Amino acid sequence: xxxxxxxxxxxxxxASVAAGSDHRKMNAxxxxxxxxxxxxxxxxxxxxxxxxxxxxxGSQYFFMDRFGLFEVLIASVVFTCAAVYAGGYVExxxxxxxxxxxxxxxxxxxxxxxxxxxxxxxxxxxxxxFWICAELTTILSAVLVAIxxxxxxxxxxxxxxxxxxxxxxxxxxxxxxxxxTSRTVMGAGTLNWTILVQHAPAFxxxxxxxxxxxxxxxxxxxxxxxxxxxxxxxxxxxxxxAVSAILSAVLLNVGMYGILRVWAIAHQTAAAGIISLFIGxxxxxxxxxxxxxxxxxxxxxxxxxxxxxxxxxxxxxxMAVATPVAIFWVLFHVMAHSLTKASLFFSAGILHRQYRSHxxxxxxxxxxxxxxxxxxxxxxxxxxxxxIAGMPLFPVFFSKLFILLQLGMVSPAALFVLLVLLFIxxxxxxYFVITAFSVISAPGTGPDVTPYLTPLTMKLPVIFLLGLIxxxxxxxxxxxxxxxxxxxxxxxxx
Amino acid sequence: MxxxxxxxxxxxxxxxxxxxxxxxxxxTRNLLSLVSVYSLQSLTLVFLSLALWTLDSSPxxxxxxxxxxxxxxxxxxxxxxxxxxxxxxxxxxxxHFLSPTTSLILSMGLMLVVYMALGRILRGVPARExxxxxxxxxxxxxxxxxxxxxxxRKRAITKVLGFLSMENGVLLFGMFVTELPFIIEFLIIIDLxxxxxxxxxxxxxxxxxxEDYHKRLHRFRLxxxxxxxx
Numbered sequence: 035x036x037x038x039x040x041x042x043x044x045x046x047x048x049a050s051v052a053a054g055s056d057h058r059k060m061n062a063x064x065x066x067x068x069x070x071x072x073x074x075x076x077x078x079x080x081x082x083x084x085x086x087x088x089x090x091x092g093s094q095y096f097f098m099d100r101f102g103l104f105e106v107l108i109a110s111v112v113f114t115c116a117a118v119y120a121g122g123y124v125e126x127x128x129x130x131x132x133x134x135x136x137x138x139x140x141x142x143x144x145x146x147x148x149x150x151x152x153x154x155x156x157x158x159x160x161x162x163x164f165w166i167c168a169e170l171t172t173i174l175s176a177v178l179v180a181i182x183x184x185x186x187x188x189x190x191x192x193x194x195x196x197x198x199x200x201x202x203x204x205x206x207x208x209x210x211x212x213x214x215t216s217r218t219v220m221g222a223g224t225l226n227w228t229i230l231v232q233h234a235p236a237f238x239x240x241x242x243x244x245x246x247x248x249x250x251x252x253x254x255x256x257x258x259x260x261x262x263x264x265x266x267x268x269x270x271x272x273x274x275x276a277v278s279a280i281l282s283a284v285l286l287n288v289g290m291y292g293i294l295r296v297w298a299i300a301h302q303t304a305a306a307g308i309i310s311l312f313i314g315x316x317x318x319x320x321x322x323x324x325x326x327x328x329x330x331x332x333x334x335x336x337x338x339x340x341x342x343x344x345x346x347x348x349x350x351x352x353m354a355v356a357t358p359v360a361i362f363w364v365l366f367h368v369m370a371h372s373l374t375k376a377s378l379f380f381s382a383g384i385l386h387r388q389y390r391s392h393x394x395x396x397x398x399x400x401x402x403x404x405x406x407x408x409x410x411x412x413x414x415x416x417x418x419x420x421x422i423a424g425m426p427l428f429p430v431f432f433s434k435l436f437i438l439l440q441l442g443m444v445s446p447a448a449l450f451v452l453l454v455l456l457f458i459x460x461x462x463x464x465y466f467v468i469t470a471f472s473v474i475s476a477p478g479t480g481p482d483v484t485p486y487l488t489p490l491t492m493k494l495p496v497i498f499l500l501g502l503i504x505x506x507x508x509x510x511x512x513x514x515x516x517x518x519x520x521x522x523x524x525x526x527x528x
Numbered sequence: 529m530x531x532x533x534x535x536x537x538x539x540x541x542x543x544x545x546x547x548x549x550x551x552x553x554x555x556t557r558n559l560l561s562l563v564s565v566y567s568l569q570s571l572t573l574v575f576l577s578l579a580l581w582t583l584d585s586s587p588x589x590x591x592x593x594x595x596x597x598x599x600x601x602x603x604x605x606x607x608x609x610x611x612x613x614x615x616x617x618x619x620x621x622x623x624h625f626l627s628p629t630t631s632l633i634l635s636m637g638l639m640l641v642v643y644m645a646l647g648r649i650l651r652g653v654p655a656r657e658x659x660x661x662x663x664x665x666x667x668x669x670x671x672x673x674x675x676x677x678x679x680x681r682k683r684a685i686t687k688v689l690g691f692l693s694m695e696n697g698v699l700l701f702g703m704f705v706t707e708l709p710f711i712i713e714f715l716i717i718i719d720l721x722x723x724x725x726x727x728x729x730x731x732x733x734x735x736x737x738x739e740d741y742h743k744r745l746h747r748f749r750l751x752x753x754x755x756x757x758x
Contacts (some may be wrong), residue, residue, distance in 0.1 A: 095753055160712075162712045162713070163712065166712070166715045166716060169719050169723070170719060170722070173719075173722055173723055173726055176726065176730075177726065180730055188730050191730055192684055192727065192730045192731065195723070195726070195727055196678060196687055196691065196727075199691065199723060200678055200694060201690055202673060203694050203695060203697075203698050204671075204673065206702075206716075207668070207671070207698055208703055210701060210702050210706055211649070211697075211705075213706050214705055214706045217706060223706060223707070225712075240648065240649050241649060243643075244649040263576050472623060515576075
């Protein structure tokens, strides 16, 4: 029944967006929507018996387990912050004429629907239904990328749809394989994850291997894994920053969630060894490509987008190791990356408003005198860059450290390669920040830059998220460890 | 019920027809006929599912036939044809990487690979007649051929057709290999329609200049607000 509450909240929000007359009201509806999801998720986590199952009589399409709730919690926290941030950001897009007033309703309606579909996706027990929800998230987020109606945005959105959807078709073929496998083994075909994961050890390895490889293609494309990552930097860089944060912090998780769910089935079969190598190889290629692409990058948002690709690669490597400890830290890394990346995109968005190039979204950011004009955003970027590079005190430090340690137990050579690649990526971030932020023009000589008065709604989410990652990086909240442990158990990695 | 052998023969012929339409989509330069060929391909799929229905009379196949007629034979082709008229592009003569001839040769090779790979993977699945295996191979091949269209064409609207024929391949594969619950099939079609609508609308933006695009969006009433002055 609680699922209906999620749907009802979304429908109410959608109705108030449709009825809303001005920007402020629509934005408020979105903030309340996302915040209520945080409350609802916490309620389910703290007060209900988990996993919650069978909401709708007779159908087993939805369920709520800890893994799903964990992803929903991340999504709703990021959406709440992003909605608050959008209040100021969209206002400034409207003022500069980059967003037409007529598109506002479409923007907020897609926003609300996207959150609903995301939540439903994470609560899907049936993998085919999850596939459909994942497809819909692609479509809705593409609308949010294309909303600015600049040619570059449309190009990026179409590229995103084509690559993600075409790859997702392979995933569907993989799911058909999985369905057929379950039918030959269990008599009746099913795509319900809870049943599949119970019967997985009996599955023949050839079918599982084929199914996993095909399923991997689509979810990898959604998460920006090499060689399907080409859409990601453009879409993330050209979307409005509030949307970039969602794309990077929430939508990439959808693909990773799908891969981890299917991996939970596949790793119990005889094909686990080959698949593990397969995942690891793609992980390394992804981190490598991202790190090398980051070096010459001069556009801040693209740089941050490539860093997302890098982190997805790290997640894959952690999954490939597949020990319970590695999966534990993979989950932790998902959370750490989402929160850090959202804050980075928020800060980058403030800088983008200050220094936006009128020529093209591709153009080099002309950042100068950043500490004079936007001190908060500058410190936000510096702290965020340190956090995502994995400095101590920040959560990414621990997840990277333990994933690396686990990898080192499997193969020291692989550990060495990964360390070099991570160092390159961190150096690229550091190089950009140092060169861009040290441009200071002598008083009175600099070009005519009017300071952009950053509204409070754009500053608050940055401060809040940075505070949150500092807490996550220094202490474990009571129950956090056992919560992650239970997810690892539910996923049958033991 | 009709004679089973006759139906099986018909299914084989229809599968060959599917491949012919796919080859046409890969090689043609005429955009208008591309849409009608896609429509024809979908119609062949409808006949295929009807033929399969006469063999095992599962109501899901009948339902698939029905929604395929409505969505892929009528609505989607009509919509794309309307958009094509609006953007006044009749020919797509630009190809990336691959010329049509190379693509055709490549797709023959792909079919062979698919045949061998599926032979290995489906070995564990019992009681699979020859016909069903053949259908599965054609399904995957159709999907890969559609992907080649997406890779080799420059115009976004042709890419949309490539995507659609990929999707037809998945449907074909699903029809022959297994039987998914109807609700899932139905939702997939809904998803597909939304996807095509959105992509086609955005495509208008890529295949024409941006000023025109704004005007067209207003004409389609997709964006409210004051008319842009050209």
